[in-house]
Amino acid sequence: xxxxxxxxxxxxxxxxxxxxxxxxxxxxxxxxxxxxxxxxxxxxxxxxxxxxxxxxxxxxxxxxxxxxxxxxxxxxxxxxxxxxxxxxxxxxxxxxxxxxxxxxxxxxxxxxxxxxxxxxxxxxxxxxxxxxxxxxxxxxxxxxxxxxxxxxxxxxxxxxxxx
Amino acid sequence: xxxxxxxxxxxxxxxxxxxxxxxxxxxxxxxxxxxxxxxxxxxxxxxxxxxxxxxxxxxxxxxxxxxxxxxxxxxxxxxxxxxxxxxxxxxxxxxxxxxxxxxxxxxxxxxxxxxxxxxxxxxxxxxxxxxxxxxxxxxxxxxxxxxxxxxxx
Numbered sequence: 001x002x003x004x005x006x007x008x009x010x011x012x013x014x015x016x017x018x019x020x021x022x023x024x025x026x027x028x029x030x031x032x033x034x035x036x037x038x039x040x041x042x043x044x045x046x047x048x049x050x051x052x053x054x055x056x057x058x059x060x061x062x063x064x065x066x067x068x069x070x071x072x073x074x075x076x077x078x079x080x081x082x083x084x085x086x087x088x089x090x091x092x093x094x095x096x097x098x099x100x101x102x103x104x105x106x107x108x109x110x111x112x113x114x115x116x117x118x119x120x121x122x123x124x125x126x127x128x129x130x131x132x133x134x135x136x137x138x139x140x141x142x143x144x145x146x147x148x149x150x151x152x153x154x155x156x157x158x159x160x161x162x163x
Numbered sequence: 164x165x166x167x168x169x170x171x172x173x174x175x176x177x178x179x180x181x182x183x184x185x186x187x188x189x190x191x192x193x194x195x196x197x198x199x200x201x202x203x204x205x206x207x208x209x210x211x212x213x214x215x216x217x218x219x220x221x222x223x224x225x226x227x228x229x230x231x232x233x234x235x236x237x238x239x240x241x242x243x244x245x246x247x248x249x250x251x252x253x254x255x256x257x258x259x260x261x262x263x264x265x266x267x268x269x270x271x272x273x274x275x276x277x278x279x280x281x282x283x284x285x286x287x288x289x290x291x292x293x294x295x296x297x298x299x300x301x302x303x304x305x306x307x308x309x310x311x312x313x314x315x316x
Contacts, residue, residue, distance in 0.1 A: 037225070041226075042225070057203060057204060057205070059203075059205040061241070061244075061274060063241055063242075063244060063245035063248065064245075091209070091210065093208070093210070093237070093238060093241050094207075094208060094209050094210070095197075095205070095206060095207055095208035095209075095278075096207050096208075096209075097203045097205050097207065099200075099202040099203045099222075100202050100222050100223075128204060128205075130271060132244075132248060132271060134245050134248045134249050134252075134253070135245055135249055136248075136249035136252075136253035136254065137249075137252070137253045139248050139252055139271065141268055141271055141272075146265065146268070147264050147265075147268060148261045148264060149259070149261065149264060150251075150252055150256035150257075150259045150264060151256075152264070153252055153264065153267065153268070154252060154253070154256070
């Protein structure tokens with residue numbers, strides 16, 4: 001009969017120890033993450049990747065002999081929000097990217113000396129598209145996408161641009 | 164639910180403003196630079212004429228690196244790629260088989276590897292893009308080494 005209060009005391013003490021250890025681990029993890037981030041050992045991109053929330057990206061390699069202008073417009077912005085827009089101008093042989101693109105539908109326009117294109121893209125988490133404006137036309141691919149015909153790589157005919 | 168809590172916690176801890184990296188070329192010749200910024204999985208490549216600057220932005224901040232590429236080899240690499248895509252994809256497209264298309268995709272995917280290979284023996288520096296601060300990388304001509312060098316601060 002006298003052991004009951006003692007057992008209860010043990011239980012309460014163990015609970016406190018458990019909570020203290022969990023709190024210490026949490027504070028330690030957050031502090032380590034903060035300092036690793038502040039000192040450049042990890043980026044927010046790394047962390048978003050770790051929890052599966054990476055934004056999309058469109059990389060452009062301008063193989064044209066003149067400038068290429070690209071414009072990106074969000075087609076399905078959240079209610080009451082303006083669509084995201086961004087633009088790039090690449091000089092000959094420049095490489096640049098649209099980065100941190102939230103998943104959704106986008107219109108991408110490409111204006112070069114060889115041709116102009118309007119492309120409707122569906123961008124999912126961690127999608128990386130590659131655009132290659134050349135002197136004869138513009139090629140498009142996406143990481144993990146295996147086209148079976150030339151039409152699928154030509155920005156004018158690819159199903160990647162008809163989302 | 165746990166994923167959402169983790170994301171919100173991390174976002175509130177790591178919330179930062181935009182960071183800028185300015186690459187300035189104070190040498191007497193133009194320089195082809197390859198820049199890796201924290202937001203992108205791919206490098207940016209630009210030609211910076213003598214006496215000019217180029218700016219790069221990061222939404223998150225973090226580590227960056229800048230490398231001076233050998234311009235002639237870089238131009239050769241990309242011009243060859245242009246010729247190959249123009250010829251195979253736009254001129255010979257009716258003759259391309261599925262395996263030809265796969266080979267062409269593979270060739271395009273190799274561009275990033277080729278750029279990394281060009282980086283290997285070039286002058287480079289790295290640093291951290293801090294929150295709401297400008298980082299600067301400076302290209303100079305090192306007379307003693309008879310080549311361009313770059314410093315990050």
